[in-house]
Amino acid sequence: MSILLVLQVALILCVYGLSNVDGSSCNSVKDCITCVSKKSWVPLINKKCNWCPLTSSCHTYKSLLNVCPAGGNVHKTADCYNVSQVEYRPESAYINVLLSAVAYSDHPQECLNQLLPEGGFRLVAVVGRNCSSFLFKYKECFAAVAVSHHLKLIVVANRGTTSTKQLMDEVLTTLFIPKIAFKTGGKVQKYFNDAFYQLYPCVSSTVKGLLKEYPDYSVTVTGHSLGGAIASLTAVSFVYDNIISKDKMALYTFGMPRVGDKTSAISYDNIVKSSWRVVHSNDYVARVPTRINLNPSNQPYHHKTEVYYSAVDMPHDASYRVCKVDEDPSCVNSRRFNLLDMNVDYHIYYFNIHVGQVCSNIGARRKRSVDGEEISAMSGMFTNGTCKVIHFGDVTGEVRSGQNAIKISVILILAVMVSLTELLYQSHL
Incomplete structure (x- = not known):
C-alpha cells in the first residue's frame, strides 16, 4: 500500500510540476515578460518559468519539452526580445528616412543641407569600395557618416540597391546560395553578409574614432532596402563588438528585406534594444526572401x-501599428499575395519621399561606364578591393539616380520571385 501511495504521489507531483504554485501553467503563457515573471514549480528549487525564443513558448524549469539549449532560454524581463524597451517616434523615423536618402547622393553634405537645413547634421566621412558578390561587379558600395552635435548623435546611413545588375545579383544569390553563419548567432543571406563586411572595417573604425572624440554621443544606423539589411548587420555588430552600448544604439530601416533565419533574428533581438523596421503598405521587398522553407528554424x-x-x-503623420512580436501576422504579413496589388511605389516612397531620388536635383547628370551600366562620379575614388574612408572635404561627384533606372526591373523581378515563392509556401499551409 505504501509503494502504491508513493507512486500515486509521484504521479500527482509530475502532473502538478507542469504548473506554477499559483495554479496557472507555464506553457499557457504566450509572452516572454509574463513567462519569466512567473514562478515555476520544481521541488526544493525556487526557479521561474523559462522562455524559449526559438519556439516562442514558455516552459517549466528543466522541462523536457523545451527544445532550447540551456543557454538559449530567456530568464530575465530585460532580455525578452519581443518587447521593445523604447517608444517609436515617427518624428525620428522621418528624420532617418531623410538620412537614408542622403546615402544615395554623391553630394551627401549638400543633400543634408537640402533635406535637414535645421537639423545640424554635418557629414564627417563617406565609406566605399569597389565590391561584388555572386555574378557581377559594381563600381562601389557606399555609406555616409554624419554627426549632429545638437542631438549628440552619430549616424551611419547605408546606400541601397542602385542598378539592375545589383538587383539581379541580390535575387539570384538569395535564391540559390545557402545562408552562412554570422558572428552574432544564426545564419544570414550571403549577399547581405558580403555587402556588410565589405564596408564594416572602415565604418566601425570611423565610428570608433568619433566615439573617442564624443564619448557621450549615441549612434543610429539607418538604411533603405538593401541599405536597411546592411544597417541591421551593422547595428547588431556595433553592440556585439562593444563599440557602443545597447542603450545608445538605435536602428531605423525602411523597406528592409529579411536578412537571416529565425535564430539570427532572435540573437539580434537580444542584442539591439531600440530597433524599428518601417514598412509601407504592401512593400514586397519587406516580404522577401519569402518564408517557403518548412523548417521553422531555418526559414x-x-x-x-x-x-x-x-x-x-x-x-509623416500617417497612422501606424507597432508590432512587437517578430513576424507578427497582424502587420504586413496580414496582406495576402495579390499580383494586381504589387506596386513598386510602396517600396520607393516612404513618408511620401522618393528615397533614392529626393536629392537628384543636386549636381550634374550621371555618367555611364563603357558597358552601359550607370555609375556615380564617386566610383573613381574606390579603386581597390578594400574599403576606403574619404573625409568630407574630399567628397565630390554627381548625384546617384540609379533607382529610377531600375523601376521596371524591380517590378518584373519581384513579381516573378514573390508570386512563385509565396504561392509555393501557401500550398504547404
Missing part, C-alpha cells in the same frame, strides 16, 4: 520591431 525571418503603415498614402 527567412524578420527581427523586431515592425512599424506598419497600412495606407497607400504615407505622410
Whole structure:
C-alpha cells in the first residue's frame, strides 16, 4: 500500500510540476515578460518559468519539452526580445528616412543641407569600395557618416540597391546560395553578409574614432532596402563588438528585406534594444526572401520591431501599428499575395519621399561606364578591393539616380520571385 501511495504521489507531483504554485501553467503563457515573471514549480528549487525564443513558448524549469539549449532560454524581463524597451517616434523615423536618402547622393553634405537645413547634421566621412558578390561587379558600395552635435548623435546611413545588375545579383544569390553563419548567432543571406563586411572595417573604425572624440554621443544606423539589411548587420555588430552600448544604439530601416533565419533574428533581438523596421503598405521587398522553407528554424525571418503603415498614402503623420512580436501576422504579413496589388511605389516612397531620388536635383547628370551600366562620379575614388574612408572635404561627384533606372526591373523581378515563392509556401499551409 505504501509503494502504491508513493507512486500515486509521484504521479500527482509530475502532473502538478507542469504548473506554477499559483495554479496557472507555464506553457499557457504566450509572452516572454509574463513567462519569466512567473514562478515555476520544481521541488526544493525556487526557479521561474523559462522562455524559449526559438519556439516562442514558455516552459517549466528543466522541462523536457523545451527544445532550447540551456543557454538559449530567456530568464530575465530585460532580455525578452519581443518587447521593445523604447517608444517609436515617427518624428525620428522621418528624420532617418531623410538620412537614408542622403546615402544615395554623391553630394551627401549638400543633400543634408537640402533635406535637414535645421537639423545640424554635418557629414564627417563617406565609406566605399569597389565590391561584388555572386555574378557581377559594381563600381562601389557606399555609406555616409554624419554627426549632429545638437542631438549628440552619430549616424551611419547605408546606400541601397542602385542598378539592375545589383538587383539581379541580390535575387539570384538569395535564391540559390545557402545562408552562412554570422558572428552574432544564426545564419544570414550571403549577399547581405558580403555587402556588410565589405564596408564594416572602415565604418566601425570611423565610428570608433568619433566615439573617442564624443564619448557621450549615441549612434543610429539607418538604411533603405538593401541599405536597411546592411544597417541591421551593422547595428547588431556595433553592440556585439562593444563599440557602443545597447542603450545608445538605435536602428531605423525602411523597406528592409529579411536578412537571416529565425535564430539570427532572435540573437539580434537580444542584442539591439531600440530597433524599428518601417514598412509601407504592401512593400514586397519587406516580404522577401519569402518564408517557403518548412523548417521553422531555418526559414527567412524578420527581427523586431515592425512599424506598419497600412495606407497607400504615407505622410509623416500617417497612422501606424507597432508590432512587437517578430513576424507578427497582424502587420504586413496580414496582406495576402495579390499580383494586381504589387506596386513598386510602396517600396520607393516612404513618408511620401522618393528615397533614392529626393536629392537628384543636386549636381550634374550621371555618367555611364563603357558597358552601359550607370555609375556615380564617386566610383573613381574606390579603386581597390578594400574599403576606403574619404573625409568630407574630399567628397565630390554627381548625384546617384540609379533607382529610377531600375523601376521596371524591380517590378518584373519581384513579381516573378514573390508570386512563385509565396504561392509555393501557401500550398504547404
